[in-house]
Amino acid sequence: MLYHDVLIVGGGLAGLRAAVGLCDKYNVGLFSKVHPIRSHSIAAQGGINAALANNPEAKDDTWEKHTFDTVKGSDYLADQDAAEIMCKEASIIVYEMEHWGCPFSRFPDNSIAQRPFGGAGYPRTCYSTDITGHVLLNTLFERSVYKGVNIYSEYIVLALVVGDGKCHGVIVLDQLNGRIIPVLAKATLFATGGYGRVYYYSTNALTNTGSGIGIPYRAGIPIKDMEFVQFHPTSLIGTNILMTEGCRGEGGYLVNNKGERFMERYVPKAMELAPRDIVSRSIQTEIEEGRGFESELGNYIQLDLRHLGEKKIMEKLPGIRSICLDFIGIDPILEPIPIMPAQHYSMGGIDTDEKAETIVKGFYAAGECACVSVHGANRLGGNSLLDTIVFGKLGAIAIEEYLQTNEIKLDEKLVMGRKTEVEETIKKLTHSGHEKPFKILEELRGTMSQYVGIFRTKEELQLAFNKILELKEKYKHVKVSSPKPHMNYELIGAIELEYMLDICHIIVLGALLREESRGAHWRRDFPERKDADWLKHTVATLGKDGEPSISYKDVVITRYTPMERKY
Amino acid sequence: MRSDSYTFKILRYDSTEHDREPYFTSYRVRVIPGLTILMVLLRIRDEIDGTLAFRSSCRSAVCGSCAMVINGKIDLACRTQAASFGTDTIILEPLPNLQIIKDLVVDMTPFWKMYEKIKPYLIRRNQNPEKEIPQTEEERKRIDQYVNCILCASCYGACPVPSKDPDYIGPAAFAKLERFVLDSRDERPKRSLEAVNDDKGVWGCDMVLRCIDACPKDVRPTDSIVGLRKQLLKYKSKKIFSMGKDED
Structure with missing residues (x-):
């Protein structure tokens, strides 16, 4: 058995920031299923929002204005007190990251450069060309090396141990050595990212299965607002690799098969820089109404950067150019990029407050796996990198407070008991059954993309719901090829699949029940936002019957009265 | 879409089985234009051989997980197209200079x-x-x-x-x-x-x-x-x- 004062699960931005904040004072162990530098934070491109007011056109920008944009972008589902905290912290953490070495792009006055992004009243997205996630993750990993954070790479958490309303630790699989290890800890923070891979069309890394949301759900922790799934407007067709919002922030156009900049029809003022939910719906409508382009890889819309010129593309979007060259053989300097919307981000997640706390003492969550909620029904571009670092930091502060003010007794027996259960589960997966895990996953992902996408209806959601129940039945007969836990990726996939089924179940149930349209959740059969009935968070908890039970929770409103969302 | 059958010879080794030397296993996979080596590997693990080990994550050439030797040349599996070698036999080996843990996974x-x-x-x-x-x-x-x-x-x-x-x-x-x-x-x-x-x-x-x-x-x-x-x-x-x- 391993022991740590604090156990961090996940080596992306949120997890590393939390670890760096705690490791001087406490015995911290950071467990990550991939080496931290391989985490999905690395793939973020466009930037991180902070009202630094560096842009000559944004000298009067303030954190309050950033908060307003965030709340309005969220379609008023964000908790306004939490959004305020995040936007206030933004400048502090951007300066901190810069001091820790982050190589931000610069303005002529040598300050950090800021570009316009969707749904923002000011150009406040700080960036490093189009590899902002890469530079931030490298900087935080470098900081963790400097601080000597104790990192367990390729250790996969399989279960969370909760008893008496308190978290006692986790059960992990040490992939390299094939050992199942109980880890005892006074405080545990999950920073495990999103669940994009439950969708067939997703910009997310293959590792983003969402098991870090499913594990706490199985341990009785509430999960919030899961029906709000962000579809990024611009992913490369075929691979669905992200084409940053920065493409449009730098002036890129969206063009249909008639050569029209069709956003004029939907949002004439903001055009391509409307928030993501609106742009994705506009693109989807163009495609559905026959104004897209056809190809073997699917119907698409063009993202045209050509008018920006070679110099600007090479300076501001070099990563986009190299992805286009590598993955579709197109040079955006010379040709438009074929794009389609794809699942990108989970607004929902583990139900936390603004201190990253959950209802279980000693269990915390931060970053994409958590739902504070600062993004509500639709996240603004540039706010997710911000969310990860801010709540990683605040989570660390909350954990320190908890450790200092509480006498924490851990239940070793409970943890050992859970280990035995996990071993039983694995034995079952490797010894009986006949279903191949990938087949269930393929059906699940197809169902989610087909029926739980940008536009939703009761009939389609019901179809998806039935399908998920059917797949849950099938899952009971899953079998993996080898019983050896050493470097057994198929086994890990099979374990994660159960959590993915749970997550989809919650997403679809929440979407079925929410009979309104808000942010990224658009019901064709209920196309209006209905504040009187639905200005509330959806909370899913594991019921006694093993099914999710849904309740609702008020939205915190401080100074921004909900109004119609116009851009 | 056009597709051709390719042979993928993949180096296999399990560091927990000390008495067994590295060997190659061949897999036949249908390749369509644009299919990357990583997609081939995922398909082999899903559909043919669940014991095959390799690292992957972003599948977009930014995370650095999947560097390996592909027909004698080191590259990322995710950004290399199977049809780019002018041959229908492709050999995959782990990165040199590092000990093999299993198959294409090395100790970094x-x-x-x-x-x-x-x-x-x-x-x-x-x-x-x-x-x-x-x-x-x-x-x-x-x-x-x-x-x-x-x-x-x-x-x-x-x-x-x-x-x-x-x-x-x-x-x-x-x-x-x-x-x-x-x-x-x-x-x-x-x-x-x-x-x-x-x-x-x-x-x-x-x-x-x-x-x-x-x-x-x-x-x-x-x-x-x-x-x-x-x-x-x-x-x-x-x-x-x-x-x-x-x-x-």
């Missing part, structure tokens, strides 16, 4: 050890983050190519030196060191470069430039080695000069 410990050794972080005498440290765009661009490094270890696998000298620091770590030495904000003392001033360090490089060829992100580690050598020579001559003055 020596690589990370060298990375940590060069102090891969910004060193400042004063930490006072009330505002950003000013930097010109030109100064930032100076470190651009090194910032682009994704730590995939392609260069480390391609380098001929680590097999002769396992203590050699290696191209990626030098590139990382130069990234900080060239950063206008970094204040590491010049003498700290002494740590790479020997045959385990920058003088161990044979200048065969294989690291440049292997890098999937157009980083040129050799530039960093040349840059660090120049810095060291400059520092040495300054030291001699000032010592001379001391004697006066």
Whole structure:
């Protein structure tokens, strides 16, 4: 058995920031299923929002204005007190990251450069060309090396141990050595990212299965607002690799098969820089109404950067150019990029407050796996990198407070008991059954993309719901090829699949029940936002019957009265 | 869509089965234009052989998980198209210079050890983050190519030196060191470069430039080695000069 004062699960931005904040004072162990530098934070491109007011056109920008944009972008589902905290912290953490070495792009006055992004009243997205996630993750990993954070790479958490309303630790699989290890800890923070891979069309890394949301759900922790799934407007067709919002922030156009900049029809003022939910719906409508382009890889819309010129593309979007060259053989300097919307981000997640706390003492969550909620029904571009670092930091502060003010007794027996259960589960997966895990996953992902996408209806959601129940039945007969836990990726996939089924179940149930349209959740059969009935968070908890039970929770409103969302 | 049947010969090895030498297993997979090596590997693991081990994550050439030897050339599996070799037989092997854990998965410990050794972080005498440290765009661009490094270890696998000298620091770590030495904000003392001033360090490089060829992100580690050598020579001559003055 391993022991740590604090156990961090996940080596992306949120997890590393939390670890760096705690490791001087406490015995911290950071467990990550991939080496931290391989985490999905690395793939973020466009930037991180902070009202630094560096842009000559944004000298009067303030954190309050950033908060307003965030709340309005969220379609008023964000908790306004939490959004305020995040936007206030933004400048502090951007300066901190810069001091820790982050190589931000610069303005002529040598300050950090800021570009316009969707749904923002000011150009406040700080960036490093189009590899902002890469530079931030490298900087935080470098900081963790400097601080000597104790990192367990390729250790996969399989279960969370909760008893008496308190978290006692986790059960992990040490992939390299094939050992199942109980880890005892006074405080545990999950920073495990999103669940994009439950969708067939997703910009997310293959590792983003969402098991870090499913594990706490199985341990009785509430999960919030899961029906709000962000579809990024611009992913490369075929691979669905992200084409940053920065493409449009730098002036890129969206063009249909008639050569029209069709956003004029939907949002004439903001055009391509409307928030993501609106742009994705506009693109989807163009495609559905026959104004897209056809190809073997699917119907698409063009993202045209050509008018920006070679110099600007090479300076501001070099990563986009190299992805286009590598993955579709197109040079955006010379040709438009074929794009389609794809699942990108989970607004929902583990139900936390603004201190990253959950209802279980000693269990915390931060970053994409958590739902504070600062993004509500639709996240603004540039706010997710911000969310990860801010709540990683605040989570660390909350954990320190908890450790200092509480006498924490851990239940070793409970943890050992859970280990035995996990071993039983694995034995079952490797010894009986006949279903191949990938087949269930393929059906699940197809169902989610087909029926739980940008536009939703009761009939389609019901179809998806039935399908998920059917797949849950099938899952009971899953079998993996080898019983050896050493470097057994198929086994890990099979374990994660159960959590993915749970997550989809919650997403679809929440979407079925929410009979309104808000942010990224658009019901064709209920196309209006209905504040009187639905200005509330959806909370899913594991019921006694093993099914999710849904309740609702008020939205915190401080100074921004909900109004119609116009851009 | 057109599809052809390809043979993938993949090196198999399990470090927990000591008595079994590495061997190759062949798999037949239908390849359509645009299909990447990583997609082939995923399909093999899903549909044909659940025991096949390889690392992957972003599938978009930014996370650095899937560097391997593909028909004799080191590259990321995710950005390499199966149909790009002009042959329907493709051989996949793990990165050289690192111990195999299982199949295409290697033990990256020596690589990370060298990375940590060069102090891969910004060193400042004063930490006072009330505002950003000013930097010109030109100064930032100076470190651009090194910032682009994704730590995939392609260069480390391609380098001929680590097999002769396992203590050699290696191209990626030098590139990382130069990234900080060239950063206008970094204040590491010049003498700290002494740590790479020997045959385990920058003088161990044979200048065969294989690291440049292997890098999937157009980083040129050799530039960093040349840059660090120049810095060291400059520092040495300054030291001699000032010592001379001391004697006066």
